[in-house]
Amino acid sequence: MPDSTVTANSRNQLLTSLLKLDQERLLPHLHQIDLLQGDVIYSAGDDIEVVYFPETTVVALLSTLEDGSTTEVGLIGREGMVGLSVFLGGAITPERAVVQVNGSALKMAAADLAQELRRGSPLQVQLLRYTRSFLALVTQSVICSQHHSLEARFARWLMMMRDYSGSNTLPLTHEMVAGMIGTRRAGVSMATRALRERGLIASSRGMIEIVDGEGLANAACECYAIIREEFAQLHNSQMNSRPT
Amino acid sequence: MPDSTVTANSRNQLLTSLLKLDQERLLPHLHQIDLLQGDVIYSAGDDIEVVYFPETTVVALLSTLEDGSTTEVGLIGREGMVGLSVFLGGAITPERAVVQVNGSALKMAAADLAQELRRGSPLQVQLLRYTRSFLALVTQSVICSQHHSLEARFARWLMMMRDYSGSNTLPLTHEMVAGMIGTRRAGVSMATRALRERGLIASSRGMIEIVDGEGLANAACECYAIIREEFAQLHNSQMNSRPT
DNA sequence: AAGATTCGGTACGCTAACGTACCACCAGTA
DNA sequence: TACTGGTGGTACGTTAGCGTACCGAATCTT
Numbered sequence: 148m149p150d151s152t153v154t155a156n157s158r159n160q161l162l163t164s165l166l167k168l169d170q171e172r173l174l175p176h177l178h179q180i181d182l183l184q185g186d187v188i189y190s191a192g193d194d195i196e197v198v199y200f201p202e203t204t205v206v207a208l209l210s211t212l213e214d215g216s217t218t219e220v221g222l223i224g225r226e227g228m229v230g231l232s233v234f235l236g237g238a239i240t241p242e243r244a245v246v247q248v249n250g251s252a253l254k255m256a257a258a259d260l261a262q263e264l265r266r267g268s269p270l271q272v273q274l275l276r277y278t279r280s281f282l283a284l285v286t287q288s289v290i291c292s293q294h295h296s297l298e299a300r301f302a303r304w305l306m307m308m309r310d311y312s313g314s315n316t317l318p319l320t321h322e323m324v325a326g327m328i329g330t331r332r333a334g335v336s337m338a339t340r341a342l343r344e345r346g347l348i349a350s351s352r353g354m355i356e357i358v359d360g361e362g363l364a365n366a367a368c369e370c371y372a373i374i375r376e377e378f379a380q381l382h383n384s385q386m387n388s389r390p391t
Numbered sequence: 392m393p394d395s396t397v398t399a400n401s402r403n404q405l406l407t408s409l410l411k412l413d414q415e416r417l418l419p420h421l422h423q424i425d426l427l428q429g430d431v432i433y434s435a436g437d438d439i440e441v442v443y444f445p446e447t448t449v450v451a452l453l454s455t456l457e458d459g460s461t462t463e464v465g466l467i468g469r470e471g472m473v474g475l476s477v478f479l480g481g482a483i484t485p486e487r488a489v490v491q492v493n494g495s496a497l498k499m500a501a502a503d504l505a506q507e508l509r510r511g512s513p514l515q516v517q518l519l520r521y522t523r524s525f526l527a528l529v530t531q532s533v534i535c536s537q538h539h540s541l542e543a544r545f546a547r548w549l550m551m552m553r554d555y556s557g558s559n560t561l562p563l564t565h566e567m568v569a570g571m572i573g574t575r576r577a578g579v580s581m582a583t584r585a586l587r588e589r590g591l592i593a594s595s596r597g598m599i600e601i602v603d604g605e606g607l608a609n610a611a612c613e614c615y616a617i618i619r620e621e622f623a624q625l626h627n628s629q630m631n632s633r634p635t
Numbered sequence: 636a637a638g639a640t641t642c643g644g645t646a647c648g649c650t651a652a653c654g655t656a657c658c659a660c661c662a663g664t665a
Numbered sequence: 666t667a668c669t670g671g672t673g674g675t676a677c678g679t680t681a682g683c684g685t686a687c688c689g690a691a692t693c694t695t
Contacts, residue, residue, distance in 0.1 A: 564642065
């Protein structure tokens with residue numbers, strides 16, 4: 148597929164919200180790439196040289212402590228960009244970015260993004276909005292990890308993964324999930340059993356399937372609805388500024 | 392004191408990092424105000440009509456759950472601005488903002504800020520940088536509240552309050568602290584006793600005093616150093632772009 | 636000075652989650 | 666086919682922190 152169709156067909160909402168004129172200027176700098184689950188896009192402390200606009204892939208930002216324990220602090224899908232730090236005026240990223248769901252993204256050199264922003268691109272406004280939503284997501288995670296039970300957080304996380312990936316079938320080991328929601332592997336196993344016994348999910352080796360989405364949403368903490376609402380608003384504003 | 396000296400003398404680092412030219416354009420829109428501990432600047436869901444540039448005051452952003460429990464998600468002092476949402480393209484704030492430390496701030500109508508930004512002010516770059524640091528603060532809080540003990544988080548919080556307020560003597564009730572770090576009042580009382588027995592703090596009714604700052608920093612979780620480093624970098628970049 | 640209110644110290648039982656460990660099993664590989 | 670590493674189920678003792686409650690002391694009010 149020729150590069151010239153990349154942006155027009157892109158499913159990344161930051162890009163599609165731009166005018167044709169602006170999209171075409173970005174085109175030569177964008178390159179499609181397929182990302183695989185487990186790919187490490189950035190390690191903590193890396194210089195960011197490339198940013199990514201997910202189309203169908205989903206990327207997690209992970210924060211790591213001295214003792215090696217990790218927690219996911221944010222998910223990024225087609226509504227956003229991986230490498231926000233560049234936009235926010237920093238060269239390095241404080242978190243690890245790991246691909247959660249196989250899929251496509253468009254990549255772009257950080258320098259090209261910086262130049263595009265310097266010329267006063269409308270992308271600036273879109274990125275500001277996105278930053279707001281992303282900040283809301285992280286903010287909610289603070290109080291969530293403080294006050295909500297493992298099971299409720301797990302349910303929320305599964306629902307969010309479903310929304311981001313568009314699939315009820317998630318190829319995940321308990322170990323991976325544990326690293327995301329910041330608990331032990333054994334804890335995830337127990338939560339999985341609890342949710343399965345309530346008829347909300349099914350699971351097999353390396354695979355979790357959402358059987359009853361509505362029920363799972365109810366099992367999730369309030370944070371799910373709050374975040375969903377925030378990103379629904381972002382989506383609307385992105386679509387509203389989209390060229391016809 | 393006449394308004395004309397407000398900006399030049401301001402101790403808000405976002406403002407002092409600007410060129411005289413830009414400062415003078417902002418001047419007519421800035422008004423000094425004294426804030427008192429407990430003042431609620433925004434309630435959750437409020438339309439933001441005014442933003443604040445703290446000079447000596449410290450403001451906390453609080454997130455609240457359905458059951459009424461709260462947790463602080465960020466502190467804002469003279470390095471930043473209260474009302475970031477305006478900058479990020481939103482009109483409403485998702486969190487409550489409450490004054491923690493008596494002091495001065497400069498306030499400005501949100502509309503005036505928006506206009507200033509529309510004209511391509513250098514303030515934009517400063518606010519982007521600040522957003523980056525603030526996001527780093529919130530991000531760290533996610534993993535912190537997930538993995539660190541009450542006592543360590545309490546120690547970190549005290550140290551941050553010391554840094555922000557510039558005073559070792561903090562007028563705080565246990566109840567207030569509990570609302571900040573997201574626990575029970577009784578938990579704060581116990582943590583206070585533990586830290587006092589270690590000779591790190593002293594306390595009396597409505598007052599906590601840091602006796603051994605270095606020791607308290609050691610008692611705090613690693614998050615303290617990480618956040619401190621992030622804001623030290625912000626401070627440097629703010630000072631470097633400051634007019635001579 | 637008396638009364639009311641806020642604040643802090645402390646205690647009790649309880650539960651979620653931890654760290655760890657062991658085992659069965661499934662899926663590749665030799 | 667047997668071996669091996671990754672995965673998930675489950676269990677045990679431990680603990681941090683919860684919810685709640687009660688009381689005395691400090692402070693404010695009148």
